[in-house]
Amino acid sequence: MxxxxxxxxxxxxxxxxxxxxxxxxxxxxxxxxxxxxxxxxxxxxxxxxxxxxxxxxxxxxxxxxxxxxxxxxxxxxxxxxxxxxxxxxxxxxxxxxxxxxxxxxxxxxxxxxxxxxxxxxxxxxxxxxxxxxxxxxxxxxxxxxxxxxxxxxxxxxxxxxxxxxxxxNRIYDGYYYKKVGARKANAISKLSFFAVSRQEDNRIQELRIALGSVAPTVVRSREAESLLAGLAWGEIAQVLPEVQAYYEDLIQPIDDVRSSQEYRHRVALGLLRNYLLTQL
Ligand SMILES: Cc1cc2nc3c(=O)[nH]c(=O)nc-3n(C[C@H](O)[C@H](O)[C@H](O)COP(=O)(O)OP(=O)(O)OC[C@H]3O[C@@H](n4cnc5c(N)ncnc54)[C@H](O)[C@@H]3O)c2cc1C
Structure with a gap:
């Protein structure tokens, strides 16, 4: 009972x-x-x-x-x-x-x-x-x-x-969310990516990026976010290797029934690059 x-x-x-x-x-x-x-x-x-x-x-x-x-x-x-x-x-x-x-x-x-x-x-x-x-x-x-x-x-x-x-409750100029799962519904994430940004005079004023399912807890790099703050869109590519290095340190996925370590790692960094170079 x-x-x-x-x-x-x-x-x-x-x-x-x-x-x-x-x-x-x-x-x-x-x-x-x-x-x-x-x-x-x-x-x-x-x-x-x-x-x-x-x-x-x-x-x-x-x-x-x-x-x-x-x-x-x-x-x-x-x-x-x-x-x-x-x-x-x-x-x-x-x-x-x-x-x-x-x-x-x-x-x-x-x-x-x-x-x-x-x-x-x-x-x-x-x-x-x-x-x-x-x-x-x-x-x-x-x-x-x-x-x-x-x-x-x-x-x-x-x-x-x-x-x-x-x-x-803040006003952001943009947000981006991507969930990678096996199906459109009833799929637990293989990984996920969420970002919000504010811009002023075509420069990044504030940027926050968080990734799920790529480490024991959600990953966020304040160092990378600070590095990107103040940059114009065209300047991002120059700091991309440094930004990626911060996330490389934090992204420590596991192999499980939903996905592999390698897939999660590669897709997480791909989503980061794609967001910074084409979505921001
Ligand atoms: C078919 C299916 C699909 C799903 N898809 C997703 C998905 O796409 N993404 C996703 O993230 N999750 C998914 N889930 C998991 C689940 O639906 C979510 O995590 C959901 O938000 C859990 O909320 P709940 O109220 O049902 O939690 P419960 O099952 O009631 O509780 C979950 C845990 O939280 C504790 N808890 C609940 N409320 C409180 C509180 N107020 N204070 C303290 N402790 C509390 C409980 O004791 C328990 O330990 C899915 C589940 C199913 C069955």
């Missing part, structure tokens, strides 16, 4: 979390797959299940002038339907899973699953998203890149819940 709770509020959910031996279930699209035990057999989630997708404190999308605040239990479909959500946030979400999964999968679940292939992550790293984490005793903000510590690993403690995702 599975012990399960359906708290009516975040406060109640956090009290239940105090017991320590609980598993949070939002959309369940990662949890149920990871813990499946065969047709007709109830998955063993390894603790009492706490349903959180319905909690009012984990809903809500607030797009203000300076920040975008997203409840952790907002579904991907809900985010895609939000008219004020910038297109650069929507771009990776639109290519995740399939319409049915997007109706149940949450942004908080994608973050807390902390897979190197999590498709919201390159976007959240590049946009420098911060997470609001709460327990009964405390609450704190943490940058997504500090929160995720390795493949499937993060700072979340057994008494905590991710409540909200906050993204600085």
């Amino acid at each position: 599975v012990k399960a709770y359906r708290p009516l509020s975040l406060t109640e959910a956090l009290e239940i979390r105090e017991s320590g031996d609980t598993v949070l279930l939002a959309g369940g699209s990662d949890l149920m797959v990871q813990n499946r035990r065969g047709s007709g057999i109830i998955p063993d989630l390894g603790g009492a299940v706490v349903f959180i997708a319905h909690l009012p404190e984990l809903q809500g999308i607030f797009v203000a002038e300076d920040s975008i605040k997203i409840g952790a239990a907002c579904t991907l479909a809900g985010l895609l339907q939000e008219p004020d959500m910038p297109e650069y946030v929507k771009a990776p979400l639109a290519q995740m899973a399939s319409p049915a999964i997007r109706n149940t999968a949450t942004i908080g679940g994608n973050i807390c699953n902390s897979s190197p292939a999590g498709d919201t992550l390159p976007m959240l790293y590049a946009l420098e998203a911060r997470l609001l984490i709460q327990s009964s005793k405390h609450s704190y903000m943490v940058r997504v890149e500090d929160f995720i510590t390795g493949p499937g690993q993060n700072l979340l403690q057994t008494d905590e819940i991710l409540v909200q995702v906050q993204i600085p």
Whole structure:
């Protein structure tokens, strides 16, 4: 038998979390797959299940002038339907899973699953998203890149819940997103590439690039981004070898069922070159 709770509020959910031996279930699209035990057999989630997708404190999308605040239990479909959500946030979400999964999968679940292939992550790293984490005793903000510590690993403690995702609301001149997968739908990324940029007087003012599935966690090179800042488009080719060298150091893919180390490495650097020379 599975012990399960359906708290009516975040406060109640956090009290239940105090017991320590609980598993949070939002959309369940990662949890149920990871813990499946065969047709007709109830998955063993390894603790009492706490349903959180319905909690009012984990809903809500607030797009203000300076920040975008997203409840952790907002579904991907809900985010895609939000008219004020910038297109650069929507771009990776639109290519995740399939319409049915997007109706149940949450942004908080994608973050807390902390897979190197999590498709919201390159976007959240590049946009420098911060997470609001709460327990009964405390609450704190943490940058997504500090929160995720390795493949499937993060700072979340057994008494905590991710409540909200906050993204600085900036105006970018351009964004670019490319997901490389085996199919158009229901394909976990072989790798992915996300970038946003701002330009002034035809020079790069700000550039942020993040790659997923090419290392234990999302890769971003601030050194390369600084090197590119201030350059005109025609000057990029001169620094390209140096820029590539920064990413060469960071890109350390693995062989797995979805792709090979060599393919990921080659395509990641190809996407970088293509973006800088033809898309920016
Ligand atoms: C057919 C299929 C296709 C998929 N395609 C993609 C894809 O293209 N790209 C992609 O990135 N993923 C994909 N996924 C994986 C999954 O759908 C996403 O990662 C999704 O965003 C997970 O959200 P969820 O709400 O279902 O998470 P859940 O399964 O409910 O939870 C995932 C993990 O996060 C924890 N958690 C959830 N919410 C919180 C919270 N608020 N606070 C703390 N911990 C929390 C859970 O305890 C669990 O450990 C796919 C899955 C399936 C089944």
